[in-house]
Amino acid sequence: MDSRIPGFYDEDRETRTATVAERCGLADDAVEALETGGDVELADRLSENVVGRIGYPLSVATNFVVDGADVLVPMAIEESSVVAAASHGAKLAREAGGFETDVSGPYMLGQIQAVDVADPHAARGRVLDAREDVRALANDQGVLVSHGGGCDDVTARVVDTPTGEQVVVHLVVDVCDAMGANAVNTMTEAVAPLVEDLTGGEVSLRVLSNLADRRLARARCRVAPADLDHDETDRSGEQVRDHIVDAWAFAAGDPYRAATHNKGVMNGVDAVALATGNDWRAIEAGAHAYAARDGYGPLSTFEVDADGYLSCSIELPMQVGTVGGTTSSHPTASAAMEVLDVESADDLAGVFAAVGLAENLASLRALVSEGIQTGHMKLHAKNVAAQAGAPDDLVDEVAARLVAEEDVRAGRARDLVEELTE
Known part of the structure; x- marks a missing residue:
C-alpha cells in the first residue's frame, strides 16, 4: 500500500473513499461505516440522555511512512488545515525515510x-x-x-x-x-x-492515573534543508530550518509559547483518537501533565544534526487501545482501525506519535516562513463561502475568488455570491 496520493485533496469525496477502500482492502461494511458514521440508536447506546448526534468530518492524512510501512491515517476533525498540515509534515519526513518509532510498553x-x-x-x-x-x-x-x-x-x-x-x-x-x-x-x-x-x-x-509515564511513545524523523524551501517565502531551506529550531527553543524557554506548541501536537493526536474511538481526553491530560513534569515545556524537540538536517523528535504518554470500548463498538471507529491496519496498541501508539510530530513540524515550518494564516485561510475559504450562502455548485468558485483576492471575509463572500447568482 502506498500512502502517497498526489492530488488526493482535489478528488471528490466518492473518489477519495474508493481510493482508500481499494488501497486498504476495506470490506463493504467498513466503507458504509465510513460514509454514514453510525445512527442515533447507536449513539443512545454509547452515552446518556441522548437527544441526537453531531458528526465530525472523517478525513484521511496521506504520505505517512511509519517504521518503514506506508500508512493512511484517519483523522476526525472540523478544521481542514489540521489534516493538510499532517499530510504535509509526513511528506517532508517521507523524503528522508519517514518516521521511526518506539514505545515503552502498554x-x-x-x-x-x-x-x-x-x-x-x-x-x-x-x-x-x-x-x-x-x-x-x-x-x-x-x-x-x-x-x-x-x-x-x-x-x-x-x-x-x-x-x-x-x-x-x-x-x-x-x-x-x-x-x-x-x-x-x-x-x-x-x-x-x-x-x-x-x-x-x-x-x-x-x-x-492518566499520567501514563510508563507508556511512552516516541517518534523521530529528519528533513533536508532543501525540502524546507517554499515558494511563498524568500527564506532559504537552511534559514527555515534554523528558525524552526529557534521556535522550538522559544517553547522550551516560555510556557506561554509551549502551550501553543503542544496544542499543535495535540491537533493531530486528538483527531486520530477521535477517529479511532480512543479517549482523547485521557491522552490530553497525560500529555500536558508529562509536559509539566519539570516545569511546562514542549513535547517535541527540533535540532540540527551533524549532516545539517533538521532532526525532529517527540515523546509523550500514549494510552491508546486497539480492543474494547468505542474502538470496538462503533462501526466507524472500527473501520478507521481497518484503514490503519495496526497489529497492536504499541503499533497504534507509534502512529499517534508520528502524527503529532508531523503536525508540529508542518505548523512550525509555516509559522517561521509564510505565516500560519496563508495556508489556513486558503482552506478556510470554502467554509466562508458556504456560510455566506453560496450554492453547492458555486462554493469552489467563490472560495477561489476569495483566495485570489486575498480577502477571505464573510462580507466579501456575500458580495460574490450575490454577483454570481444574479
Whole structure:
C-alpha cells in the first residue's frame, strides 16, 4: 500500500473513499461505516440522555511512512488545515525515510490512596513487604492475565499534601492491547481492603492515573534543508530550518509559547483518537501533565544534526487501545482501525506519535516562513463561502475568488455570491 496520493485533496469525496477502500482492502461494511458514521440508536447506546448526534468530518492524512510501512491515517476533525498540515509534515519526513518509532510498553498505573495513616513511612514499608499478596489479589480480577498481561509490580509512596501525609499505592499494570481504564480501576477497587489492612488507614480514592509515564511513545524523523524551501517565502531551506529550531527553543524557554506548541501536537493526536474511538481526553491530560513534569515545556524537540538536517523528535504518554470500548463498538471507529491496519496498541501508539510530530513540524515550518494564516485561510475559504450562502455548485468558485483576492471575509463572500447568482 502506498500512502502517497498526489492530488488526493482535489478528488471528490466518492473518489477519495474508493481510493482508500481499494488501497486498504476495506470490506463493504467498513466503507458504509465510513460514509454514514453510525445512527442515533447507536449513539443512545454509547452515552446518556441522548437527544441526537453531531458528526465530525472523517478525513484521511496521506504520505505517512511509519517504521518503514506506508500508512493512511484517519483523522476526525472540523478544521481542514489540521489534516493538510499532517499530510504535509509526513511528506517532508517521507523524503528522508519517514518516521521511526518506539514505545515503552502498554503499562498503566492504578492508584490507591490511604488517608489518616498513623505512621505513613512504616505503613509504606508494610505495603512493600506484602507487594506479592497485593499483586496476586489484583491479578485475580478480570481477564488481563489470560491475555499475557496483568499487574506486574506494586509500589508505594508517601505523599505530602495540604491535609497531611498520605500513603499512595501504585499498581503497575500491563494492559496488553487495551486502553486499560476499566481493568485497572477494577484492580484498584479489589485491593483497597487489603491496602487498608496494611496501612491502618482509610482508603479513599482508588482509580487509574492518566499520567501514563510508563507508556511512552516516541517518534523521530529528519528533513533536508532543501525540502524546507517554499515558494511563498524568500527564506532559504537552511534559514527555515534554523528558525524552526529557534521556535522550538522559544517553547522550551516560555510556557506561554509551549502551550501553543503542544496544542499543535495535540491537533493531530486528538483527531486520530477521535477517529479511532480512543479517549482523547485521557491522552490530553497525560500529555500536558508529562509536559509539566519539570516545569511546562514542549513535547517535541527540533535540532540540527551533524549532516545539517533538521532532526525532529517527540515523546509523550500514549494510552491508546486497539480492543474494547468505542474502538470496538462503533462501526466507524472500527473501520478507521481497518484503514490503519495496526497489529497492536504499541503499533497504534507509534502512529499517534508520528502524527503529532508531523503536525508540529508542518505548523512550525509555516509559522517561521509564510505565516500560519496563508495556508489556513486558503482552506478556510470554502467554509466562508458556504456560510455566506453560496450554492453547492458555486462554493469552489467563490472560495477561489476569495483566495485570489486575498480577502477571505464573510462580507466579501456575500458580495460574490450575490454577483454570481444574479
